Amino acid sequence: MTGERTASVNAAKGSARRILFLSHSHAFGPFRVGSHHYARTLARGGAEVVHLSTPISLAHRVTGRVSREAADAVPTGQHRDADGVVHIVPRTTLPVPAGRFRVARELARHGIRPSFDVVLIDQPLLWDDSVRALSQRLVYRPTDLYPSGVKQRLQREIVAAADGVVATSSEVLRGIGVLDIPTLVLENGVDAARFAAADTEIVSRPAMCVYVGALDGRFDWRMLIAWARAHPDVRFAIVGPNAEPPEVPPANVELLGPVPYGALPALLHSARVGVLPLSDDPLNLGRSPMKLYEYLAAGLAVVARETPVIRPDGDAGLFTYTGDEDADMALVQALALPSPNVAGMQRAASESWEAKADVLTAFIDGLATR
Numbered sequence: 091m092t093g094e095r096t097a098s099v100n101a102a103k104g105s106a107r108r109i110l111f112l113s114h115s116h117a118f119g120p121f122r123v124g125s126h127h128y129a130r131t132l133a134r135g136g137a138e139v140v141h142l143s144t145p146i147s148l149a150h151r152v153t154g155r156v157s158r159e160a161a162d163a164v165p166t167g168q169h170r171d172a173d174g175v176v177h178i179v180p181r182t183t184l185p186v187p188a189g190r191f192r193v194a195r196e197l198a199r200h201g202i203r204p205s206f207d208v209v210l211i212d213q214p215l216l217w218d219d220s221v222r223a224l225s226q227r228l229v230y231r232p233t234d235l236y237p238s239g240v241k242q243r244l245q246r247e248i249v250a251a252a253d254g255v256v257a258t259s260s261e262v263l264r265g266i267g268v269l270d271i272p273t274l275v276l277e278n279g280v281d282a283a284r285f286a287a288a289d290t291e292i293v294s295r296p297a298m299c300v301y302v303g304a305l306d307g308r309f310d311w312r313m314l315i316a317w318a319r320a321h322p323d324v325r326f327a328i329v330g331p332n333a334e335p336p337e338v339p340p341a342n343v344e345l346l347g348p349v350p351y352g353a354l355p356a357l358l359h360s361a362r363v364g365v366l367p368l369s370d371d372p373l374n375l376g377r378s379p380m381k382l383y384e385y386l387a388a389g390l391a392v393v394a395r396e397t398p399v400i401r402p403d404g405d406a407g408l409f410t411y412t413g414d415e416d417a418d419m420a421l422v423q424a425l426a427l428p429s430p431n432v433a434g435m436q437r438a439a440s441e442s443w444e445a446k447a448d449v450l451t452a453f454i455d456g457l458a459t460r
Contacts (some may be wrong), residue, residue, distance in 0.1 A: 110206045111223060112193065114233070116143040116179045117171070118164045120331065120348040121303075123232065124258065124278050124380070125212055131447040140202060141223045144213055145180035145191060167375040168200045177201070179240045185239065186215045194220035208454050210256075214244035222251045225455075226459035231256045235265045235376045240455035253457045256450060261376035273368045274453045277399070279446040280383035285355050287389045287430060295429040298325040299421075300390070302354060303381050308374050310367040310395070312336070316414070317365070317421055318343045324425065325359065329354075347412040358388035363424045366394035375399070387438035389430025392394040393420045406437040 110378035113125035116353055125141060133139040146164065150156040169177045182189055193216060197204050204239050208227040211217065214236065222228060245266065249255065250389070253348040254272040257263035263275055300312070318340040320328050331348045338343075349357060358364070364385030368374040375397055385392045386406065394400045395417075409424050411417040412436040 112211040112216040145182040258378040279443040285387035304327040310369040313367040364390040368395040385436035391424035391427040407431040407434040
């Protein structure tokens with residue numbers, strides 16, 4: 091813990107002492123994203139951190155895109171968490187960027203001084219003409235590819251105004267195009283201490299595979315069901331909201347629904363393999379999935395579809411496949427790996443959010459101010 095604390099303090103040094111994150115996801119659901127981890131790490135190091143995420147609109151609630159239960163679980167005012175991060179999840183009538191929502195106006199509504207040492211934005215939909223004036227340093231932190239549509243248009247506007255770009259993968263950075271401002275590729279990290287198994291849990295694990303994450307078009311149900319049919323003696327636990335498999339899965343597939351973030355380590359410690367069956371969705375090409383290192387940190391072997399970002403690393407227990415012809419072999423190799431995957435745990439430890447925050451802050455401090 092002392093080493094993590096020191097790294098956090100180092101990350102908060104320099105000019106970036108008052109920080110605003112404009113993020114695509116709030117921290118009150120089952121998922122944690124990079125901005126949540128950076129905010130936590132920097133706040134622990136002494137920075138004053140505000141995390142403002144995509145508004146929950148009346149339109150989303152009426153159409154059912156956000157359930158009443160999910161909306162009720164999110165504070166309506168500013169909320170300071172145990173790490174000192176101030177979270178704001180605005181409420182609007184129309185989804186952004188429609189309507190009259192402005193970031194500066196929302197900050198003022200909560201009594202938050204609209205002056206920061208740096209603003210980091212990863213949600214293009216939160217861009218408006220008030221954001222640039224909030225800080226002398228503006229950093230765009232893209233986490234996905236935006237090949238078309240309103241997000242692509244807003245991304246172009248952000249890049250034109252930004253002082254630097256920090257992308258979560260080389261594919262995401264390449265997708266933006268030619269840039270004449272400083273750039274950095276900084277892949278997602280892991281809260282290794284949270285997911286590491288205790289000494290009492292360092293025992294051989296049963297033949298169980300687990301997936302944790304979104305179950306949208308980026309998830310390959312077909313591959314998951316094929317694995318389950320080929321290995322009826324292996325349990326497949328699927329964690330995530332709104333599971334809609336295209337067919338009734340085999341009996342050895344369990345749809346567990348969303349699981350609270352705090353309960354994930356114990357669940358992962360009960361499994362042998364973490365799976366990332368990515369679909370053909372082009373957006374998967376640039377993904378830097380946090381679950382990859384969380385699986386490894388928890389002592390799991392990992393099977394994932396190979397992408398420009400996710401490459402095989404047999405020494406660390408990461409096995410990839412490119413299609414139907416080699417997918418089953420990758421799973422067989424992972425299941426055969428001694429459990430827990432100690433080499434994978436060591437690999438994940440080198441990808442801590444504390445180390446990532448140090449690199450991020452050094453990049454910010456090197457940017458020219460306006």
